[in-house]
Amino acid sequence: MIIKVSNLVKNYGDLRALDHLSLEIKEGEISGLLGPNGSGKSTAINCILSLLEYDSGEIEVFGKPMSPDAYSIKKDIGIVMQNVAVFQELTVYENIDYFCGLYVGDKNRRKNLVMEAIDFVGLEDFTKFYPKKLSGGLLRRLNIACGIAHKPRLIILDEPTVAVDPQSRNRILEGIVELNRQGATIVYTSHYMEEVERICTRITILDKGKPIATGTKEELKDMISISEKITVETSAITPEQLAKINTLECIASAQYKDDLLVVISEKGKNNITEVLNFLHSEEIAYDKVITELPTLNDVFIELTGKELRD
């Protein structure tokens, strides 16, 4: 086990930020911590890194208790903070070299590692640039390079794509998968469910400091009752017809608004056929039909009764 958190409790005054959080992260995983802002993701990470005091619970990293002076553990951890944490007065190269130098004393080895990190994040053309001259996306890449240059076994990325353009975001996500392929265990926190769904092999959903579900994305989606959302563009549904749709066997709920019929179907086969057969039998004309599988947001809604981005 790379990280083992047991019954972690952290209070900020009267506010309970982590409520008996337990978490296990295995070697080789890309483990996602998903939750809305304020759900306790960053607090959990800061406790794991021994930056924050906590009220109770235990944290082990690489099988050993984590503490501020556990340098043998820290040397194998890389961290990419939510906010960019680099020196404005050092160039791209110097920043990466500085942070790498806190882990790697040998100058020649460090030079190679720094160049590898620069190649990895695609900053070859910007090595002599100061951070203020970089765009938001490039700055995020520099932030990542500073955290991974020493080739850690465990990389913790705390919302690394906040305020990043889609192109840089793709590159960052691909890079994280590549780091994992090279052998690093990844802990990835985000409130962007699409990102977590795309790269994480195991996901823990947090709400109010509590883990409400853990598993692969498929396992999480299996936990909920709905199987798909069917959207039909039509302008000819009467209230009586909508009421009939709601009585169909496979339907969990149906709504009609702004010429869109939105049907949430329960688990089962041929749900779309059932809906379309009904439209044919009622001679209702329709244009497009779109079907969507449930998302992690649907999982979150069903488990908590609110949107992930609330």
Next chain:
Amino acid sequence: MFKHIFINRLKVLLRNKEVIFWTLVFPIALATFFNLSLSNMATVESFELIPIAIVENDEYDKNFSFQTAMTDVSQGEDPLFHTTLTTEEEAIKLLEDSKIDGYIILNPSVELIVKESGINQNIIKSFSDTYMQLTSSANYILSSNPRVAQDFYNSLTEWKTYTKETPLTSSEPNNLLSYFYVLIAMSCFYGSTFGNNEIMYIQANLSTLAARINIAPVHKLKIFFASMTASVLIHFAELLILLVYLVFVLNIDFGTKTGLVLLSTFIGSITGISFGAFISAFSKKDENTKTGILIGITMLCSFLAGMMYQNMKYIIARNVPLLSYLNPVNLLTDAFYSLYYYDTLKRYTLNMALLILFIAIFWAATYKLIRRRKYASI
């Protein structure tokens, strides 16, 4: 590791334009400004001849002793008056137009006419009174005992003094120097911005950068000491540049104890940096607010040490003497002046001892505040 952190910290600090401005450019600019304005003040304070008029009439033409006395005080090595010989009407007009401070008319006694009272008028009056006293004494002695005339004339040129002036120092007292000494002391305390930076960069609850550094497998005090060494080195180098500028460009006299002047500057630099570190560790405000607080406190201490109004230093020393000893800027200013003015080191040693005590207090308090490794919130 120490070298790696130290060298990178040097780069960071030397490229921080804001810090370099406050700790090097601003003091040099202020010193230049002081020099310009204080040299004007020195000019203003130099003695100017007092313009007077003598009415040329028959009594004046007959009175050779008065003419000789006027020649003595209007010409010679250290003239006192700028004298105009004129008519009474013209003298009245000159006085009305404030072109002279007064005029003398022999009638036959010496009469002084002035328009207002003041230092110059007092000097003219003092001269005319002395002249009248001496002529009166001379006339009396010559008429009553002509045999002692020679002794009397000799006594006029042989002044005896019955008190002895014992200077405390070989240096000339120079109040204007203290403006520059307080400027150096202020510059030492602008080093507090360095101390502030070092704390911001090591306390995980104050900046994201510090949080990242705290996660590294290096003891944070090791990083702190390497960074502080870089700060002290840069700040002391800046102060040396300032000293060189003051001594060789502005010709400010620091006396002959060069080694102790450098030691005082070094101690001042460490006191300033330690002060900044303490305030930064104590307060959880953002970096800019802390910089504002530090500059504000430094300016207040400099004001109380006499930077804007020289007498303030003496007002504080007279009315609230304890404050003089609690103001480190004042202690440092006084140390520089002691080195310049006094031949003994008693007063200087006291100032230095108090500054070292301040350093010890700042360091102890800072260590207590930053030694924790985990934080309640970030």
